Amino acid sequence: MTMHLSRRELLTAGGAALAALSVGRAAHGQAPKSGSTFVSAQTTEATGLDPQLVPAFSRSRRSPMMYNQLVRFDAEMNPVPELAESWQVSPDGLTWTFKLREGVRFHDGQELSSADVKFTFDRLFERSPGKSDFIAVDRVEPAGRYAVKFVTKEPFAGLLAALGGFWGFVISEAGIKKHGDLNKAALGTGPFRLEDWKVEQQMVLKRHPQYFKKGLPHVDEVILRIIPDEANIVAALRTGQIHHAFLEDNKNFNLLKDEKTLTGYRSSRLGYDFLNINASRGPLKDVRVRQAISWAVDRSQVLRVAAAGFGRLTAPATAPMRQWQLTEEQWMRYYKPDPDRARKLLADAGHAGGFTVKLGVIPTFPTMVLGAPVVAAQLKRIGITAEIENVEYAVWIKRWLARDFDLTMNTTPGYADPDTAFFRALHSTKGQNWNSWSVPELDGLLEEGRRTLDPKKRKEIYDRVQILILENVPHLWLFSADTIDFTQATVKGFKQHPMTLLYGFEGVWLDRA
């Protein structure tokens, strides 16, 4: 097996042997071959395909196959032009003008125009749960056929992240007219058009011949198969029945890493697993109790069990959010397990004898199921009894929206921008306030960060935000699992993405020797 490591990984790993390996692979020196069918497998089916109605990550992952965003994040998490060729901000910071690429065609042959963009965001603001990403946007207006204006209520630094995020996919008005919604059909500008979908079995996508990126995609057809059991996916990779799969259980990396017919890919992910604390429940109101929890939990043990050690501990801004990272010394000092200190904090808060809380887990999320008992065992050491409570997804969502839990395991695909990452979750009045808490200094900083467009000033603000988070403990950032993909060795041109969206398939080709 050969490993592809992202540049980021190389910088931190720094191992000479690894670097040599990767460099050796980097220059393919071969012209891509086009044609043939590419088969990828995953365990979870999309519950619907409408990029504006379905929040599930299984939908977001598939959207780049059929749709494009105005802006997209590259592998280094820098915003780069996609459907928008360029953009500029007005001096008052309230109007963003995006110039659209000309000659972009939808799957039905129609050309993309500013009317489609306006339609997309009007529908999004009206009907979609994703409008929360665009909270500061007032309206979207066409400015001629190939330009569109986003007018915001206040300067809004998170706009590019929202456009390049999970809810930024541009749809066509004709598609909605024809299909009602886009849950089982698709009409976009993306590299592939939806040919056929058998739920829980497979999705067949055909090459979009008029795709605006010349020469792409290379393959004629992509089949996304559902194989619900990852053990079967492992077997299918080994026996060459599929070309590609994304591992959900990182321990399976060990089973495949020595297979000669496969190529493995591993890189840091934007998303992370966290322990959410409801700061309005009993003892959890006291910041000292939350700090005690933070000192009690040994995050590297959680990582070891839940992701087989393939991942990293993380500050509130994860590794791919490079420009927002604190230095490792700044956050690691909060992560060194210290049960004695934890017990003392508990005693100071008047809970020397410990107490009992519930710890929520969704049974269909493997990292939660595996992480929770480890967290519970570690809390037990300082006298906190965390009773693990398995809550079915639909019920969990209901209770989550009502903030009805003490502690709960949680996981997120992550956020490209610190505004989206922190404001919504943590602002006590204007956000969703996941923790039912209030830290006025943090609220002020979050508002300032949203309004500040100057990158340097923003960085200072969010450094402070992250320190405040670490000190006030709304969540425990437990770990960020690596993204692991495997392909057959004959597959070339595949790239991972920190957001784990399926951007990588447009450049894929098969080297049939």
Add this chain to the structure above:
Amino acid sequence: MGRYLVVRAYSMALTLLGLTVLVFLMLRLIPGTVVEQMIGADAVVSPEMVAQLRHFFGLDQPWWLQYSRWLGGLAQGDLGTSWRTGKPVVRLILERLPVTIELTLLAVGFALVLGIAAGIVSAVRRDRAVDNVVRVGALLGLSVPVFWQGTMLILFFSIYLRWMPPVVWVDFFTDPRRNLTIMLLPALCLGTASAANIARTTRASMLDVLRSEYIRTAAAKGLAGWAVVMKHALKNALIPIVTVAGLQMGILLGGTVVVEEVFTLPGVGRLVLWSIYQRDYPLTQSTILFVAILFMAINLAVDMLYGYLDPRIRYGE
């Protein structure tokens, strides 16, 4: 006979009506609805949006209105539209049903062949080594959990024999050979307990018949041992065997839900489970109803066959 069928059909219709009420009400008691499924965790949701979605799915209406709408649709042959996939329920069922039926038939076939053969040998060679092997084997077969057997078979084949059936589903008509390779282990697992049951029944009823006067007479007439067994004894022992096999077929139809899950086959059982988790009410309701009709039809067929084999039983007279 005709009158009997009418009575049966009437009572089946009544039962199905009862089932619709039961399933409908049980589904409404589950906490959480399709709306929460759709909203997800990471969203600012206004109460209006929730209300709008509830209205869209008709969840804001009183239950009896929702129920009568569904029933009205059923009366016109409309099983409804799945909320999560937007497809007609009947299409989803027809996509999945062949898998479940094929699995059931293969398992029944396997159970009949193995069960009857083992039962006969065991009865004829009573108290010999073969008999003991069959009897212990049957007891084990009755006790082994289907899913564990499946797991162990997968373990054995894939790791020790380095053989793995295709993981990607193919239906029988596209590629019969590949399809049967996939179905082999699941059918084996599903049929094991039934084979054990059938073997025990066959053995017991064969022993009864073999002891009876006329078999002894036949033997005395000089007919060779196996000829007696196959020609006379088996024929008379068949009635209880058919009954058990018929019952087993119904049980196996239910058992597929676990086997489909273990071997991840795209059958009806997994469809039911998935739809419950997704809170896709129309899909759950109509699929369960469909399975019930199938199940009752099997039971009816078994009863008819029973009457045919045993002329002493006459229905409706």
Add this chain to the structure above:
Amino acid sequence: MQWERQLRRGTRSTVVVLGGLVALLIVGAALFAGSLAPSAPDEQNFDLIESAPGARALFGTDRFGRDVLSRVIYGSRISLYVATVSIGVAMGVGGALGLVAGYLGGAWDNVINRVMDVFFSVPGLLLAVGIAAMRGPGVNSAVVAISIVYTPLFARVMRGPVLAEREKDYVQAVRALGATRLAVALKHVLPNVISPFVIQGTVAFSQAILIEASLSYLGLSAQPPTPSWGNMLNEGRTYLETAPWISVFPGIAIMLSVLAFNLIGDGLRDILDPNVQ
């Protein structure tokens, strides 16, 4: 001939005794899990993760370094609890319904039969899975599901013989002497129809263990980290290649206990119902 029959009866009772012993062992394990198990079922040991069966852990350990043997021992509690309660409820409720239907007859019989038919119209295991999934995962859901599946069965097993018994002369005679219907049903009819009912009970008990394990395996009964044989098998499923012992031992435990109760059922049938071979 005589000695042969004796021998057969002898081996048969040996088998039954063996079944009884195994059953006793399992019940003992459930009752005294605290003192029998080498460690607590949820005790994690990060120095001993996924280690193979050996001196330090007889049945090996799982991904959390938990002792598989201890978890198998504690797992017996869930199996026995669910089987006992659900079959108890099913026998009680089903028996009462069958008695009422068979003895009172008429409209009672009709209504009860109709309702029971509804539950009979869906294959048993699918019914159990459906009910448990709708109630939401948990041990109590398994109890409810299995009770509902078996209640109609016990009603039917009770109703038939009661119906037959009711018509017998002695019942008519007692009634004529002025005994109430309830008294007659409980004092005279019930004792005469109880043995097929009890035999059915043991068979159902072993099936209930199997169904609970299936529900656990599907994630519908006991929830982790509480150990049950079924959910251990489910957890072990992804470790088949690297740590098969996580799956092997709970499976053996299920099989042994089902086998034990099946043997007892067979034995009871021989004793209580001599007509059956």
